[in-house]
Amino acid sequence: MNILMTTADHLMIDRRILQEAQTLVEQGHQVTLLAGFECPQRESYSHNGIKIERFMFDWGDSRFSALARRYNLQPGSSTYNRAWRLFRAWANRVASLNSFEQFILDRMTEYQVDVLHVHDFPMLAPAVELAKMRKVPLIYDAHELYYAQVQLPEATQRKYKKKESRLIKQVDAAITVNPYIAKLMAERYAVTAPHVIMNAAPKVPVASTSLLRERFGLAPDDNILLYQGWISDNRGIERIVEAAANFAANTYLVLVGYGAFEDTLKKLVMERNLGDRVFFYGGVPSDDLHELTCDADLGIIPYHGVDENNYFCSPNKLFEFAVAELPFISNDLPFLHDIVATYGNGLLADLNSAEAIASAVNQLFGDSAKMAALKDGAKKAREAINWDVEGEKLLNIYQRVTG
Structure with a gap:
């Protein structure tokens, strides 16, 4: 079966997408992944049997090009430019x-x-249009409530929400990342609740490594607090950096990942003279992340509910911590609360100020019995929330959609 996947990811392809594609390849299907349409250059390559294509948007429109040829409009002429402006207005507002x-x-x-x-x-x-043209099943995988992103203007949020509500009724199966977002989509769009496939990580062996300690000259008995993932504002990362000033003497913060906010954080570290407390590892491929995670002592998820996606988050790092048997600390957010209540692998605390973070981290690292209990919980989580479990859900959805 030829499966065509598409994603807007143009920097790094989400691990969730690659895992889903890999699971389908292992079942004997041909998977082509169109990954990013605003990339710096056109690329074509293979990754673990997945054919990956990446594109550069040419800022044109094939529909207008056809019209220009039909009416012999010359590029650069005033008539051409006026027609292009009118066409773009039609495309953005009516089409x-x-x-x-x-x-x-x-x-x-x-x-x-x-x-x-x-x-x-x-x-x-575009997927709805292609599914109609080719008369093929369409699976829509919503990684978040896209319209609810805090950085989007309210008018844009309303526009996206209305459009998604209309289009989702035309798919053969919808998937999302946790029960909370599935429930919201069902209620707001008047559709059957989407299937839930969590962002679980592959259940690979727990590694015995010292990659972080060797990189930054830390001792075996030093405590490493790990943040990993996209480095952007509105995630509370700057509060962790500020908290490092009040960490106990043998506790350090390591950030693994990249993003536009990284430069701001590095400036903050320099201004607060925290270069011996806070370390930036940089971005790594998804396949290399597990070994780094295994060298940490505690993970942190600093999200603090700035929008609905943040409030109802179930981020990749949560599941990467689980398969690495790494306890975590986070704010008391709904899905994270459920995970902690089920497996006992995390501590819910006030992470809304640097002082509160430092206090919670120091108290936890100072309580060996509590840390041991969280470690036991992390072992339970590893067995229950991993890609072996979630991948089977994906195959069942495909079986239902394709008959």
């Missing part, structure tokens, strides 16, 4: 696809497809 979505559809039509599987809202409109 079912804007120019970027049309570019995605054009690229998608270049491939054979028996099942179409698209990740997140920007891919949904």
Whole structure:
């Protein structure tokens, strides 16, 4: 079966996407992943049997190009430029696809497809069009409430929510990342609750490593607090950095990941003279993350509910901590609360100020019995929330969709 996947990811492809594709490849399917349409350059390569294609958006629109040829409009002329402005206004406000979505559809039509599987809202409109054209099943994988991102203007949020509500009714199966977001989508869009496939990590052996300690000159008995993932604002990461000033003498913060906010954090470290307390590892491929995670003593999820996605989060790092048998500390958010209540692998604390973070981290590292109990909970979580379990859910969805 030819499965065509698409995602807007143009920096690093989400581990969830690669795992889903890999699971399908292992079942004998051909998976082509169109990963990013605003990449620095056109690329084509294979990763673990997955054919991956990456594209550069040309800022044009094939529909307008056809019109320009038909009416002999010369590029650069005033008539051409005026027509292009009018066309763009039509595409953005009236047409079912804007120019970027049309570019995605054009690229998608270049491939054979028996099942179409698209990740997140920007891919949904062109996917609905292609599914109609090719008469193939469409699976919509919503990694979040896309419209609810705090950085989007309110008018844009309303527009995206209305559009997603209309389009999701045209898919053959919808998937999302946890029961809370599934419930919200069902209520707000008046649809059957999407299937839930969590962002679980593969259950690989727990590694005995000292990669972080060797990199930063830390001793075996030093305590490492680990943040990993995308480094951006609105995640509370700056509070962890500030908290490091009040960590106990043998406790250090390591950040693994990258993002535009990293430079701001590095400046903060320099201003607060925390260079011997806070270390930046940089970004690593998903396949290399597990060994680094295994060298830490405690993970941290500092999200603090700035929007609904943040409040109802079930981030990749939660599951990467689980398969590494690493306890974590976080704010008391709904899904994280459920995980801690079920497995006992984390501490829910006040992480809304640097002082509170430092106090919670120091108290936990100073309580060996509590740390041992959390470690036992992390071992239980490893057995229950991993990709072996979640991958089977994906295959069951495909079985239902394809008959």
